[in-house]
Amino acid sequence: MFSLVIETDPEHRDLLVAELWEEGSAGIVELDDYHLRAFFEEAVDREGLLRRYPDAIPRTEELHDWVGTARELLQPMTVGARFFLAPEWRDDPAPPGRFRIVINPGLAFGTGVHETTQLCLEALEDHVKAGIAVLDVGTGSGILAQAARLLGAGHVIACDADPVAIEIARERVENVFAGSVDAVCSHAFDLVVANISPEVIVQLAPDLLRALRVGGILLASGFERNEAGVVRQALGAVTETRFKGNWALSVTRCN
Numbered sequence: 147m148f149s150l151v152i153e154t155d156p157e158h159r160d161l162l163v164a165e166l167w168e169e170g171s172a173g174i175v176e177l178d179d180y181h182l183r184a185f186f187e188e189a190v191d192r193e194g195l196l197r198r199y200p201d202a203i204p205r206t207e208e209l210h211d212w213v214g215t216a217r218e219l220l221q222p223m224t225v226g227a228r229f230f231l232a233p234e235w236r237d238d239p240a241p242p243g244r245f246r247i248v249i250n251p252g253l254a255f256g257t258g259v260h261e262t263t264q265l266c267l268e269a270l271e272d273h274v275k276a277g278i279a280v281l282d283v284g285t286g287s288g289i290l291a292q293a294a295r296l297l298g299a300g301h302v303i304a305c306d307a308d309p310v311a312i313e314i315a316r317e318r319v320e321n322v323f324a325g326s327v328d329a330v331c332s333h334a335f336d337l338v339v340a341n342i343s344p345e346v347i348v349q350l351a352p353d354l355l356r357a358l359r360v361g362g363i364l365l366a367s368g369f370e371r372n373e374a375g376v377v378r379q380a381l382g383a384v385t386e387t388r389f390k391g392n393w394a395l396s397v398t399r400c401n
Contacts, residue, residue: 265395278336288315344369358400367395
């Protein structure tokens with residue numbers, strides 16, 4: 147058995163994990179916010195993996211049940227006041243009053259979902275009202291779009307530029323399209339959520355705000371504490387900034 151340590155940024159790591167599972171990984175462990183270790187049996191094409199991930203650091207490993215280890219690390223967890231996240235191989239029922247969301251091992255790993263996902267789920271609890279229209283930009287696994295629907299949103303649309311993400315998200319939500327917020331009509335949504343990188347938030351800021359109706363709410367996350375000022379400057383009327391660990395979320399109301 148061998149392993150590869152691969153560097154990735156938080157915005158793309160869920161999709162990288164999905165790719166590694168498809169490549170035949172026997173288990174994946176999160177080392178820190180920017181590195182993960184993927185384990186493979188010797189029968190897997192090591193040289194092919196190194197060509198695909200040229201900066202990966204290989205290591206020979208002793209025999210071990212890495213699938214079991216990876217699954218032990220991903221335990222059910224509660225998020226906010228309304229959500230219960232459970233791995234797909236667990237049948238734990240949701241506690242009373244909580245919505246159960248299934249986590250695929252190819253989409254989340256280690257000790258639980260990322261802090262920015264948790265920030266977004268908690269903010270959705272506060273701002274999703276019955277019947278509103280919601281847009282999830284850079285949906286990835288589709289968890290946030292699914293959460294909005296569970297909370298009572300009437301019309302939920304998700305988008306992503308990555309074809310792998312689109313395929314995965316369509317297992318959770320019906321309306322997913324390839325592209326980004328620049329493709330949607332102006333003033334079409336009551337709430338927009340974007341858990342993406344700070345660079346992309348800054349780039350898309352005019353369209354993120356354009357997509358909102360008057361009084362609508364933008365929830366933007368995917369950036370660290372020291373990047374909150376740059377995001378605030380791009381979005382303008384940020385009414386609140388929330389933090390979890392080293393990560394942040396901004397709330398902006400369209401006037």
